[in-house]
Amino acid sequence: MPPRLELQGITKRFPGVTANESVSFSVAPGEIHALLGENGAGKSTLVKIIYGVQRADEGTILWDGAPVSIGSPREARALGIGMVFQHFSLFEAMTVLENIALGMDNPPPRRELEAKVRQVLDTYHLALDPHRDVHTLSVGERQRIEIVRALLQRPKLLIMDEPTSVLTPQEVEQLFETLRQLAREGCSILYISHKLHEIKALCESATILRAGKVVETCDPREHSTRAMAEMMIGGSLKDVKRKSGGEFGPVRLAVDGLSAPGEPPFGTSLKEISFEVRAGEILGIAGVAGNGQNELLSVLSGERHHGVTGSIAIDGVPSLALGVSARRSRGLAAVPEERNGHAAVPGMSLTDNAVLSARRRKKLTVGGLIRLGAARDFARSVISGFSVKATGPAAFAGSLSGGNLQKYIMGREIMQTPAVLVVSQPTWGVDAGAAAFIRQAMVDLAAAGGAILVVSQDLDELLELSDRIAVINEGRLSRSLPVGSVSVEEIGLLMGGVHGEPATAEAA
Amino acid sequence: MTTTLLISILMSVAGAATPLLIAALGELVAEKSGVLNLGVEGMMLIGAVTAFAVAVTTGSPVLGCIAAMAAAAASSLIFGYLTLSLTANQVATGLALTIFGTGVSALAGAPYVGITTQTLGLLFPPSLATDPIWRLVFGHSPLVYIGLLLTLGVWWFLKHSRAGLILRAIGESDMAAHSIGYPVLTVRYLAVLFGGAMAGLAGSYYSLVLTPMWAERLTAGRGWIAIALVVFASWRTGRLVLGAYLFGAVITLELQAKAAGFSFFAPEFLSSLPYLATIVVLALISAGRRNARLAAPACLGRPFRATA
Secondary structure, eight states: OOOSEEEEEEEEEETTEEEEEEEEEEEOTTOEEEEEEOTTSSHHHHHHHHTTSSOOSEEEEEETTEEEOOOSHHHHHHHTEEEEOSSOOOOTTSBHHHHHHHTOSSOOOHHHHHHHHHHHHHHTTOOOOTTSBGGGSOHHHHHHHHHHHHHHTOOSEEEEESTTTTOOHHHHHHHHHHHHHHHHTTOEEEEEESOHHHHHHHOSEEEEEETTEEEEEEOGGGSOHHHHHHHHHTSOOOOOOOOOSOOOOSEEEEEEEEEEOOOTTTOOOEEEEEEEEETTOEEEEEOOTTSSHHHHHHHHHTSOOTTOEEEEEETTEEOTTOOHHHHHHHTEEEEOSOTBTTTBOTTSBHHHHHHHHHTTTTTOEETTEEOHHHHHHHHHHHHHHTTOOOSOTTSBGGGSOHHHHHHHHHHHHHTTOOSEEEEESTTTTOOHHHHHHHHHHHHHHHHTTOEEEEEOSOHHHHHHHOSEEEEEETTEEOOOEEGGGOOHHHHHHHHTTOOSSOOOGGGO | OHHHHHHHHHHHHHHHHHHHHHHHHHHHHHHHTTOOOTTHHHHHHHHHHHHHHHHHHHSOHHHHHHHHHHHHHHHHHHHHIIIIISOOOHHHHHHHHHHHHHHHHHHHHGGGTTOBOOOOOOSSOGGGGOSHHHHHHHOSOHHHHHHHHHHHHHHHHHHHOHHHHHHHHHHHOHHHHHHHTOOHHHHHHHHHHHHHHHHHHHHHHIIIIIOSBOOTTTTTTHHHHHHHHHHHTTTOHHHHHHHHHHHHHHHHHHHHHHHTTOOSSOTHHHHHHHHHHHHHHHHHHHHSTTOGGGSOOTTTTOOOOOOO
């Protein structure tokens, strides 16, 4: 039997870069095949070529043994290629059914479609109410919409682009069950990820890309995750070095009974959030996106005051009434999730971006005037101290790659030696090398006596970084558990909505 | 006697409500696709003067109505080109369209000031409407019935047709619609054109039904009420009819109060009521934040630039 999909010598060049260079691999019917690689390794471009969004400059695509030309997503769907995107293209104020109908080329009448949708939901044990409005759904449920949308077209090859980045561990397991069932029925699956333990658990073969080239094709069940990670980055992996068993210092950030209304129309309100972070300690906050993380961050940074009750104390000084700048002066630095437009102004230089957040603590302004020399020196020291790849302090923030800009932003805050650092998604969309660097920098800041609060959806990251972990769910914060004594399953249960006490088996 | 008075008041309520309803239907469809066109007043004036001029020249009010729709749709095309193709700011461009419409209608209408023309006739034979009660059913201008039929049509289109679903999706998230493969700009152009045609039809009502004459600024700010009406109805077709007749009643009441020399409070206060009501509705919408369906289309007023 010929492979379902075979790529031969696919090359794609963009001005200045070669995204893919003679990439060849094949996927058999019913096989779950992983496409592994760092950000920028060329995975997305390759997938876009398979799905007809972009065209290869050279090379052939064989479908069931015959060469094909895929000119558009519509043609890809006609062949039997389905795709679930990393960023969902959903319409918030519409129902699940309407969303599914919008994603189909020739949807049947509503009643018929509903029957078909329910049939797919039953067959694959997917829990989803077709009549709910999308904005009321969790991220996992939203992903199911995309999956149903793809499955309704009866695909022979399903492409999943980073599908688990926003799911709880339980949701991941459910997704894997669905995918395994699909594979048993003969549907091939191309699974794109950089999460190695997931690939070990799910996939039968893996193609590893580095800098646009295939460096290895292997069976992920036979290699350690460490070995595969080193193939991905093409070097040896550095662990985060930390001193263990150290005593923590005094409480630097104390939050008690913090409540705030959610931002309309889709925001989550914060309910009675209390926690403490001590000097030298890293507290991780896990949770599925949209459970109040953004609200918590903007309330802590001082961006939001309206309707906020409770107390926030920085080094014992009540600070709830203070604004952003005053909190910064007290030593609370915050790094929001969104790099472009929130943490940095893309259209301004790195120097100007440094002035925006460090002007008081680094005394970059005098009497309302910018000390340009000092600002430039500070920007330069961040660039060299955090090995940011940039042309210099005059480079626009928007010209940096995601990982480099994140390093710059983290460096800008950490080099102000804040008493308290509040960070959301510190390594979101950042390649493994830069991520390791950023994590090490946070650990070092804590070792120097800083208190750090990390909000992240990446559980592995939190387990590696944090001393204690708490889970935020529907705006409530669970009590925090020391990392050594907590299992991924327990945290997963808390993420899925079990409050308060440590989860027990029957709570699932 | 009182019945006759009541019926004549109800008749004029329907008369005052109809142009509001028609113009607001057009604006509703445009806004549902994500385009905020504040030029309704200007397009109505262009429609009103075109309708009058064509009716005077050809002697046919029906042709006048059709020409009004075409002229106003053409003016909305200017708006569409600037805001959709050139991604100009929709608010500023809409205001400019109103100013342009006011000026150009005054200029084009100058030769027609002081002339009267034949009005748009009744739809049903007058013999059906001799009894006052039956007059309430059969005695209206054709546009009153057309307005109600259009409402049904727009409701069905938005709620039940696939094209309407796509239009709403584009107003909700243009990027997502684009990535699925829907022609965002084409749909928005069509919605803007429909809005223009409806504004033109509403404008013709003023110069061919309510007053068979032309005067500068004939529509007297009713275009703004139509825009407020869309918000008041929280973007729902059913509530649009309700709102239009409510606002129509307020307008009628104001005229009646003025005619009767009512002095308990200034009758002009009544003319501010539609706007006050709209502000109240806006406040209620933002207070009742739980239901996103109550809120404006998420992409309303935002320019769309297709990438890749």
